[in-house]
Amino acid sequence: MSVLKSIKSFSLFIFLSVSMLCEAAVTVSDQSPIVIGEELLLKSEILNKEIPLKISLPSNFALSSEHHTYPVIFIVGKHGHQYFHTVNGIVKHLADVERMPETIVVSIDGGSPSPDIYHNNMFGNQPSNKWPSWGEPDMYHQFYQDELFPFLEQQYRANNKRSVVAISTSSFFPLNNLIHDKHLFDTYIFLAAADIIGMGHTPNKTMVDGLAIRLSKSSKVNPLIFFMVADDDLKKQKKYQTNVDKLKSKLSQIEGLPFTLRIYDNEGHYDTLIKAMLDVIEIKYPKSLWSAKYRDIVAKPGNALKNLDKYFDQLSQHYGFAILPRATRWNSVNRLGFISTYLIRQNRAAEAIEVAQRYTKYQPKSWQAYESLAKAYEANNNREHAIENANVALKLAKYEYDKKRLNQYIQSITPTIK
Structure with a gap:
């Protein structure tokens, strides 16, 4: 027992001595933040308020000439600010290895307003059959078109190729935009929205119905549309699976529509984000066209x-x-x-x-x-x-x-x- 105590004491002495030496030897000679983007408030005259933005630019932006313009990926709503770093990290890495074009990533907090929504019992127990509008979506559309897009073009050489990532309830504005043919974006990426597409702008009509009507109309260019869903969401409620089946049935019948539906096994509501973004980028920017030798x-x-x-x-x-x-x-x-x-x-x-x-x-x-x-x-x-x-x-x-x-x-x- 005494030997064991001696060993413990000696070990403790060595540990404390080494710790003290390490503390004395290790110092910080320089310290600076790692900058991955900028956060700003854009004052909108149309909305009469300041809009919080996070913006990340391509790695070579500061060195590059005016010959370079960039597509933009927007992540909207509260989910946009939450998952800005995740999406930006994916985009920056794949752009840096030339698996996609160099791209600007922008999150817009509060940038996903909605008109009146009839929830059709898709979202738990609600006191009424609809949610009132918030954020004045028509004015937000004007804000995007007349203020935000020109600002990004003038300040950051953004071009007119724009994608939107909409997650869960942040899908309302992009869905409304798509259904009413507003032409703000050329690529729509919806995640965790199996419940949202079962809601509608009018009683007993769903977002799926609205999408089918809009997208079945002849158009010179239809946007790319992605719906990415976790299987865990579909297991929660049978009606969510019904929504997805209806979406697949209606949109798959539209000839020439660039529509992709993916269901991810063993994934949760928000867990699909990384896999979904990787799939979207591979479909939109296939390796066969990129990764030039x-x-x-x-x-x-x-x-x-x-x-x-x-x-x-x-x-x-x-x-x-x-x-x-x-x-x-x-x-x-x-x-x-x-x-x-x-x-x-x-x-x-x-x-x-x-x-x-x-x-x-x-x-x-x-x-x-x-x-x-x-x-x-x-x-x-x-x-x-x-x-x-x-x-x-x-x-x-x-x-x-x-x-x-x-x-x-x-x-x-x-x-x-x-």
Whole structure:
């Protein structure tokens, strides 16, 4: 017993000694927040109030030129603010690895108002047969169209390709928008709304009925529509399964309608969000069209830059907005910066110059772009232009390590005066 006590005491002494040493040795030398977006209040003259927004921009937004415009994913209502980080994380990662276009993510707290809703006994025991309207949806529609969209276009180069993510009761405004043909969004993503679609704008009529009437009308372009449901929701109430079956039956009969219904096994009400977003992105931006292999493209017969432009012009035509080859990507060969170097190695220096020039056009504030152009000129035996662009890179570089390396490079290509 005494030996055990001694061992315990010795162990405690060592633990305390090590802990004290660790406390003494570990200090924080620098500390700063990790910024993933911005939160702001947008003052609306139409609504006569301030609207809370969270906005996250693409990773390369600050470096990119005005040639780059971005689709927007809106997450509306209280659910939007709650799940902003989740959706933004998915989008940012997949955009960064070029599995989808670089995209702005915006959440709008309070941005999902509703007209009168007849709940049709879909939502527990309610004292009346309908919920009164809130938030004036027609005015919110005007706010989106006349204030929010122009603001995003002017401040963040947003384009007119807009998706909305609507979760549970935050689905009311997007459903109302879709049923009444308001044309705010080109993609509607509904999650956890098996009960909501059984409600309606008039007695004994459901959202499903309204959707079927609206979407059966001829239209030049129908929006993409996704309904993503957890199986746990359908097990709660038989009527929720009936709603989903009715939705599938009615919308599947509409020829040419881009409609997707997914039911997720072993998932709860909000649990489907990540799986659903991954499925939506894969359907909308299939890997067969994305994840371009830049080296394979420039290896084809013809000019390297023209081959890249042809590929991305076809992608742009398919999606209806300008999709450009990536100037830079972390740890990837699929970027203009690498392709310029790759072409130099292939003894295609003149083409490397063209690619590097495009790099500087797309990212005029990037010192790496001008360094790439300098090295392409050097490979093409144009030392004067190499030095000129290396000096531009030096002026743009912020960190001393980069400046030192660029100075060494400039000295190495500058003729020695004897």
